[in-house]
Amino acid sequence: MGIVIYKILQLFLLTFAIGFFIAFIIKVLMIVIQSTSRSHASSNSRIKCYYRAVRIRRIRNKNRMHDTNNSNDLIRFYYGSDSEDSQTAKL
Secondary structure (H helix, E strand, C coil), X not given: CHHXXXXXXXXXXXXXXXXXXXXXXXXXXXXXXXXHHXXXXXXXXHHHHHHHHHHHHHHHHHHHHHHHHCCHHHHHHHHCCCHHHHHHHHC
């Protein structure tokens, strides 16, 4: 009788341990999947920020070249008042 109870208890503990092991593996897989999806999303946002910065830099360079190649009247039209005041205000 005692051996039967011991075997039932042993089987119960083995089932319990296997269940915890499977749950642990599933949890680790979920963490890995979530971390890869987060890094993928952050890399996408980094790429978007990079291209946005490139576009802004191009526009600023174009405006800078445009301003230096034209007269003070055109600069005054864009920035108002004197060109020196507008350049210091812009900085």
